[in-house]
Amino acid sequence: MSLPYNKSLIPRAKELRKNATPWERKLWFYFLKDYEVRFQRQKVIGDYIADFYCCQAGLVVELDGGGHYTAEQLHYDAVRTRFLETQNLKVLRFTNLEVDKEFYAVCSVIDREVKLRIGFK
Numbered sequence: 533m534s535l536p537y538n539k540s541l542i543p544r545a546k547e548l549r550k551n552a553t554p555w556e557r558k559l560w561f562y563f564l565k566d567y568e569v570r571f572q573r574q575k576v577i578g579d580y581i582a583d584f585y586c587c588q589a590g591l592v593v594e595l596d597g598g599g600h601y602t603a604e605q606l607h608y609d610a611v612r613t614r615f616l617e618t619q620n621l622k623v624l625r626f627t628n629l630e631v632d633k634e635f636y637a638v639c640s641v642i643d644r645e646v647k648l649r650i651g652f653k
Contacts, residue, residue: 535619537576545574545581555595555631556583563639564593569646577619580612585621589649592616592623593642595631622649 552560552573564571564584575585577592584593596609613623624645626638 535577538579539576541576541579541581545576548574548581553595553597553628555597555628558635559584559593559595559631559638562635563642567643567646569650577621578615580615582616586646589646590621591642591645591649592621594623594625595628596625597628 556573560571560573564573569586569588571593572585572587573583575582575592577585582592583595585591586593594609609625616623622645624642626641630638
């Protein structure tokens, strides 16, 4: 399935990949990079850039820092999630604190969701 994307966001996505947050780097290098199903980092989807995207599972993984809890950002994230869901994507959100303190639990949730969505155990 080909997703719509705003080509003008590609340079920003590349910049975000080069300047990943510590939590994005941790999740990428210690789990998603070598995961059995391919994930992409900073994937442009529509007018948004997803932190992590798995095409095969139709899954987006977002990591939220402290800036995601203002009223404006919560509204933006809700609109963004609704858009992604219209593309038949499931969005999983984790806080940076969860990645720090509950890393294996975060990985387990992602693993379970991927396997549920692609139908293998």
